[in-house]
Amino acid sequence: VSRIKCQIIFYCICFAFQMQTVTIIPGDGIGPEISTSVIKIFEAAKVPIQWEERNVTAIKGPGGKWMIPPEAKESMDKSKIGLKGPLKTPIAAGHPSMNLLLRKTFDLYANVRPCVSIEGYKTPYTDVDLVTIRENTEGEYSGIEHVIVDGVVQSIKLITEEASRRIAEYAFEYARNNQRNSVTAVHKANIMRMSDGLFLRKCREVAENFKDVKFTEMYLDTVCLNMVQDPTQFDVLVMPNLYGDILSDLCAGLIGGLGVTPSGNIGANGVAIFESVHGTAPDIAGMDLANPTALLLSAVMMLRHMGLHGHAKKIETACFDTIRDKKVLTKDLGGNSKCSEFTAEICRRVQDLD
Amino acid sequence: MTYPSRFFCLCDPGQVMRPVMCTRREKSSYTPPPAKYGGRHTVTLIPGDGIGPELLNHAQELFRFCCVPVDFEVVNVDSSLTSEDEINNAVTAIRRNGVALKGNIETNHNLPPSHKSRNNLLRTSLDLYANVMHCQTLPGVQTRHKDIDIIIIRENTEGEYSSLEHENVPGVVESLKIITRVNSLRIAEYAFRQAREKGRRRVTAVHKANIMKLGDGLFLQCCKEVAAGYPDITFDNMIVDNTTMQLVSKPQQFDVMVMPNLYGNVVSNVCAGLVGGPGLVPGANYGKDYAVFETATRNTGKSIANKNIANPTATLLASCLMLDHLGLHDYASMIRKAILRTLSETRLHTADLGGQGTTSEVVQSIMKEVQKGGPLTSEKI
Numbered sequence: 001v002s003r004i005k006c007q008i009i010f011y012c013i014c015f016a017f018q019m020q021t022v023t024i025i026p027g028d029g030i031g032p033e034i035s036t037s038v039i040k041i042f043e044a045a046k047v048p049i050q051w052e053e054r055n056v057t058a059i060k061g062p063g064g065k066w067m068i069p070p071e072a073k074e075s076m077d078k079s080k081i082g083l084k085g086p087l088k089t090p091i092a093a094g095h096p097s098m099n100l101l102l103r104k105t106f107d108l109y110a111n112v113r114p115c116v117s118i119e120g121y122k123t124p125y126t127d128v129d130l131v132t133i134r135e136n137t138e139g140e141y142s143g144i145e146h147v148i149v150d151g152v153v154q155s156i157k158l159i160t161e162e163a164s165r166r167i168a169e170y171a172f173e174y175a176r177n178n179q180r181n182s183v184t185a186v187h188k189a190n191i192m193r194m195s196d197g198l199f200l201r202k203c204r205e206v207a208e209n210f211k212d213v214k215f216t217e218m219y220l221d222t223v224c225l226n227m228v229q230d231p232t233q234f235d236v237l238v239m240p241n242l243y244g245d246i247l248s249d250l251c252a253g254l255i256g257g258l259g260v261t262p263s264g265n266i267g268a269n270g271v272a273i274f275e276s277v278h279g280t281a282p283d284i285a286g287m288d289l290a291n292p293t294a295l296l297l298s299a300v301m302m303l304r305h306m307g308l309h310g311h312a313k314k315i316e317t318a319c320f321d322t323i324r325d326k327k328v329l330t331k332d333l334g335g336n337s338k339c340s341e342f343t344a345e346i347c348r349r350v351q352d353l354d
Numbered sequence: 355m356t357y358p359s360r361f362f363c364l365c366d367p368g369q370v371m372r373p374v375m376c377t378r379r380e381k382s383s384y385t386p387p388p389a390k391y392g393g394r395h396t397v398t399l400i401p402g403d404g405i406g407p408e409l410l411n412h413a414q415e416l417f418r419f420c421c422v423p424v425d426f427e428v429v430n431v432d433s434s435l436t437s438e439d440e441i442n443n444a445v446t447a448i449r450r451n452g453v454a455l456k457g458n459i460e461t462n463h464n465l466p467p468s469h470k471s472r473n474n475l476l477r478t479s480l481d482l483y484a485n486v487m488h489c490q491t492l493p494g495v496q497t498r499h500k501d502i503d504i505i506i507i508r509e510n511t512e513g514e515y516s517s518l519e520h521e522n523v524p525g526v527v528e529s530l531k532i533i534t535r536v537n538s539l540r541i542a543e544y545a546f547r548q549a550r551e552k553g554r555r556r557v558t559a560v561h562k563a564n565i566m567k568l569g570d571g572l573f574l575q576c577c578k579e580v581a582a583g584y585p586d587i588t589f590d591n592m593i594v595d596n597t598t599m600q601l602v603s604k605p606q607q608f609d610v611m612v613m614p615n616l617y618g619n620v621v622s623n624v625c626a627g628l629v630g631g632p633g634l635v636p637g638a639n640y641g642k643d644y645a646v647f648e649t650a651t652r653n654t655g656k657s658i659a660n661k662n663i664a665n666p667t668a669t670l671l672a673s674c675l676m677l678d679h680l681g682l683h684d685y686a687s688m689i690r691k692a693i694l695r696t697l698s699e700t701r702l703h704t705a706d707l708g709g710q711g712t713t714s715e716v717v718q719s720i721m722k723e724v725q726k727g728g729p730l731t732s733e734k735i
Binding site: 123124125140141143145146147150151152153154155156157158159160161162188189190191192193194195196197198200220221222224225226227228229242245246247248249250252253254257258 | 622
């Protein structure tokens, strides 16, 4: 009885403080240490979040199909928000990559990557401030391939009206909610007339309902050409899967690489999983050398998605100030501090900002 | 120069005159010899749209000034017409002459799929399977990255540009990307041969075989097979998204790159942007029997057409590539030197390079530089 009482009191407190639950998936390699860093920083910032740690290593379900563990699925369905560290892609393990499984399980149709130049981390490009929104379920990555005759392979790129409309709507809503001025659809409709033409048509239709956001269209090659010369001319970019893959990595390269780029995946039914997109770095795992910036910025993105803008701004400012100061930096950012020192420095700044 | 007798029944004077059977010959596999009449070459010129006509006019002007032994056969292709007659005429002219210099032909992507891209039709009809682009840091041009020297070899006829699309169910469109062993081997062979001829040490294949396992997997496998025959050249491969990331941070690591059609489009535009923009880099399309030269990034430049502000460097360097192809190396190097000397004059830079120079000023300056170099005497030719 006393246990039930404690639980009731706990839930009351949570309700009183409006604590939201977030599923955290630490991942492999450096995943656990950077997840711990993020949790520490969030504690220092007194963010009203309760973490639920889960593992997503694929298991074989009753029908023989590979799936994520039911506890993980249940937790995500309840909390709707997830934070994920890097996952190892197994070779010859028999099951597909976990990222793919997560995408399919929660229908994560939009991959959002805001790319903002980090003051203090010098790259040849300054003043980058754009967002790439990539359709994540179909397009060239449908995985439908056939060998027609020996030596001739056909890969099918699938574009559907529904998916194109969905991603376009998300892009315009994102632009509106985040005070962005324009959305550019990236395509190659001069060559792929029907498929990219359909994508473009849907974008145009959705643009009609968002007159406050400027809509432009640009060929993929022109975007690439202009992006490396002057990235400041771009704001929000929306595109199908393959172009999105290439462009989002191009933009990540402009601001300093995958180690400092946040990323979020939006799914149907309000599910959103934010992740760091770098690898598991097994060579430095467990040595307290990892850089938690990517996961931290993804977590900040998550806070904004949840409406906790105040906390988001505080943590982001602390992180950027630390990098700008250059006194305590991890090895990949050009310093020689440990991950824990970097984390402690950010925690200190967060508390100072209070 | 003799014509095969099946073309004219009139060749043999002893024969009774019969009506000439110039009936519908199928798109013939016979390729006429390159036109070289009286020591002069004839080259097909397709002005295209946007800045094409004005820049190609300058090219012709420059050639006349330098007394280059090349005559141009101008073939206009009106991009607004739906019939394919004009592009077919252009293709026939190129088959006749063997070599062409062209501007980009605009494609209105709002027209139905039956209206195919004219540029693509030209490339596939002539089987111009290799698109070669040499990106180098040029003197006098301010860029974020220095010491770039990359040769990009892009498969030009298949891949995502097969134009095979259909809508089986309303609202669901399928577009086919075709990769064949024959074409992949061909382009890989071309890449390695070029690398060897130009003394390059490394060839990198760009792909996405982790996702498109069969398609790009086949391409990669063909590259590996060809690489085995060139042990003096290092072969490695890189996934396309990582490639673009590496290109914007450390482009100096790349030497020769070979890739399928669409990735080639992306990578060549990124590289062109890295060395200074679309106005600087020439491109060449080679087939077994034909060659077509144009700017590397294939832009129409509609917004700057007829304003005398377009950068003629890419078009003029493309014409130098053409001269090299025709064997007129002395003329090619003379003009190329003049172009590069003009480029290093910052006050002559056009708007795309951040300056205020006009196209005609640049061309005049190139002509002056050519003149300074003295005439090409008969010993030099």
